[in-house]
Amino acid sequence: MAPSRGHFRRATFRSIFPKPIVQSILYNRRTLSSASFSQELANPARKVQSYISTSRDPYLNLSIEDYILRASPADSTVLFLYVNRPCVVIGRNQNPWSEVNLGILCSKKQSTSAAFGHVDLVRRRSGGGAVFHDEGNLNWSITCPRSQFTRDTHAEMVVRALRKLGIDRARVNERHDIVLDQGPRQESVDPVDTHRTSYTVQDGPRPLKVSGSAYKLTSARALHHATTLLSSPNLPLIPQYLRSPAKNAIQAKGVESVSSPVSNIGLDVQHFQVRLQEEFAIVHSSSEQRLVVQELGEEHLSIPAIRKGYDELRTNDWMWSQTPQFTLSLQPYLDLEISIRHGIIQKLEGTAKMVEEWRSALLGHKLQDVRSWSAFLQNRLDPWTNECAVLANYLEVHLPVPELFES
Amino acid sequence: MASRLSAARAVRQLTSSATRRPSAFVCQRWQQRPQIVERRLFSVSAAIREKKYTEDHEWIELSEDGTTGTIGISTYAAKALGDVVYVELPQVDMDVVAGDTIGAVESVKSASDILSPISGVVAEVNSVLEEKPQALNKDPEGESWIAKVKVEEGVQTVLESLMDKKAYEEFTKEE
Numbered sequence: 001m002a003p004s005r006g007h008f009r010r011a012t013f014r015s016i017f018p019k020p021i022v023q024s025i026l027y028n029r030r031t032l033s034s035a036s037f038s039q040e041l042a043n044p045a046r047k048v049q050s051y052i053s054t055s056r057d058p059y060l061n062l063s064i065e066d067y068i069l070r071a072s073p074a075d076s077t078v079l080f081l082y083v084n085r086p087c088v089v090i091g092r093n094q095n096p097w098s099e100v101n102l103g104i105l106c107s108k109k110q111s112t113s114a115a116f117g118h119v120d121l122v123r124r125r126s127g128g129g130a131v132f133h134d135e136g137n138l139n140w141s142i143t144c145p146r147s148q149f150t151r152d153t154h155a156e157m158v159v160r161a162l163r164k165l166g167i168d169r170a171r172v173n174e175r176h177d178i179v180l181d182q183g184p185r186q187e188s189v190d191p192v193d194t195h196r197t198s199y200t201v202q203d204g205p206r207p208l209k210v211s212g213s214a215y216k217l218t219s220a221r222a223l224h225h226a227t228t229l230l231s232s233p234n235l236p237l238i239p240q241y242l243r244s245p246a247k248n249a250i251q252a253k254g255v256e257s258v259s260s261p262v263s264n265i266g267l268d269v270q271h272f273q274v275r276l277q278e279e280f281a282i283v284h285s286s287s288e289q290r291l292v293v294q295e296l297g298e299e300h301l302s303i304p305a306i307r308k309g310y311d312e313l314r315t316n317d318w319m320w321s322q323t324p325q326f327t328l329s330l331q332p333y334l335d336l337e338i339s340i341r342h343g344i345i346q347k348l349e350g351t352a353k354m355v356e357e358w359r360s361a362l363l364g365h366k367l368q369d370v371r372s373w374s375a376f377l378q379n380r381l382d383p384w385t386n387e388c389a390v391l392a393n394y395l396e397v398h399l400p401v402p403e404l405f406e407s
Numbered sequence: 408m409a410s411r412l413s414a415a416r417a418v419r420q421l422t423s424s425a426t427r428r429p430s431a432f433v434c435q436r437w438q439q440r441p442q443i444v445e446r447r448l449f450s451v452s453a454a455i456r457e458k459k460y461t462e463d464h465e466w467i468e469l470s471e472d473g474t475t476g477t478i479g480i481s482t483y484a485a486k487a488l489g490d491v492v493y494v495e496l497p498q499v500d501m502d503v504v505a506g507d508t509i510g511a512v513e514s515v516k517s518a519s520d521i522l523s524p525i526s527g528v529v530a531e532v533n534s535v536l537e538e539k540p541q542a543l544n545k546d547p548e549g550e551s552w553i554a555k556v557k558v559e560e561g562v563q564t565v566l567e568s569l570m571d572k573k574a575y576e577e578f579t580k581e582e
Contacts (some may be wrong), residue, residue, distance in 0.1 A: 092511070092513065093495065125513075125518060126518050127517050128516035176516070180517075213516060214516045214517075215515075215517035215518070216519075217517075217518070217520075218520060219463035219464075219517040219522070253493065253538075254492075254513075255492055255493055255513060324495075324537075325495060325537065342498075355546045364581045
């Protein structure tokens with residue numbers, strides 16, 4: 001368990017492929033053609049596979065990942081690492097209006113409020129809550145047979161990799177996430193125990209979350225993917241993106257995020273990436289041969305299944321209409337409640353004066369088709385009263401529909 | 408076990424791509440559909456009406472007149488999933504092909520697909536699960552069914568290939 005930090009300091013990082021320290025992995029910089037990637041991935045003889053993406057596109061990386069889940073041999077274990085450009089990623093069954101501050105994602109406002117360019121909005125296929133990604137965050141995903149799957153196994157492996165780099169406060173918590181304990185150092189604990197550290201305390205400073213997990217299960221396969229906050233320069237901005245002004249006004253079915261205080265681990269992304277690839281090779285690859293790490297990227301968008309998944313993730317239907325049923329209350333401004341199912345306004349209830357007129361203007365409309373509520377309502381309502389303006393402003397703030405990505 | 412899993416699963420893996428999700432992406436298929444079974448099938452035998460199970464842990468039971476199949480997930484599957492927090496139901500009138508995703512369940516940060524063992528058209532969904540997803544943990548093989556599908560001709564052949572309760576119990580012991 002001796003930390004190998006010293007060795008890494010001597011390593012030089014010329015490209016995204018730093019030199020492996022332990023001789024358990026081998027980088028293959030030659031890009032596989034789409035046809036050979038498909039073939040290699042599905043090859044039943046390849047029980048352990050390791051890939052890394054050169055793309056920063058969250059839609060592409062999630063689609064490659066989904067392709068790995070569906071096309072890899074049923075008894076194989078596959079590691080896939082990727083880093084996304086700044087984006088907010090919500091869980092499959094979440095409500096973007098209540099989980100994300102969509103107002104600051106509207107592109108015009110973005111350039112002034114954020115230290116970086118456009119922040120993409122993505123709905124992933126796995127469960128769980130909303131997270132923020134940027135270049136200081138390494139995403140790891142492991143696909144394995146469903147029969148071998150537990151929610152902790154892979155997180156435990158990642159904790160071992162972190163501890164080998166000297167991060168001795170890291171452990172897996174009861175939510176299957178990775179946290180850094182913040183208590184004072186106490187007696188030594190069993191170093192093999194990945195669920196407890198010398199800094200674990202019952203009462204005291206709250207552990208800081210550094211990695212969040214989510215899963216996608218198919219009949220034979222299980223995908224576990226997670227973020228790893230290593231060195232995000234945007235840490236102070238994260239809460240601003242994940243705090244919605246509509247949170248209290250929306251009653252949503254589906255899955256609410258559990259917000260946790262987060263921290264950077266304080267490691268270089270490439271540094272940790274190699275350590276993790278090595279740990280994976282040590283755990284899963286029994287042969288004497290080194291495990292080849294294969295590069296994937298934009299060129300693999302030509303694989304039809306990846307293209308299909310990519311296009312689907314970028315549709316407004318997947319982002320907005322997939323939202324579980326919810327209601328928006330306009331109290332205390334107006335006695336009105338709007339009910340939305342499959343992204344379509346289904347019901348308006350309340351005693352507001354113009355509720356009948358509003359019904360005929362709004363019922364049956366898809367939220368994703370409205371880019372400006374004021375313009376939309378002004379075109380449909382006559383006379384335009386103060387109450388109409390209140391409604392329009394409220395919808396502007398609570399139900400905005402920003403562009404998902406920069407076109 | 409591996410050989411039993413292989414063929415059927417391989418086909419399902421290929422056919423259950425994400426684009427076959429229930430909502431939002433229902434494509435009108437241009438092909439001529441097989442005839443929907445509207446009247447009583449005289450060939451419906453007791454054996455066919457028996458509850459059957461798939462290797463993906465769904466169950467299916469034909470209605471008395473043999474025109475509708477009720478689909479749900481097995482008690483074994485519900486236990487394995489843990490606390491269900493959301494059930495994504497298909498839309499009524501959606502066309503399904505055997506192996507298609509007709510819904511999804513979220514539990515403990517995991518999304519799991521529900522596959523339809525048969526082809527047909529979704530006739531009814533269990534909306535109670537939308538209000539009370541946790542009901543799926545309580546009575547997965549009874550009140551918490553997922554969807555009813557109007558079956559097509561040829562459903563018998565599919566059902567005959569599935570496991571009865573006893574075979575399914577054996578199967579889950581092996582897993």
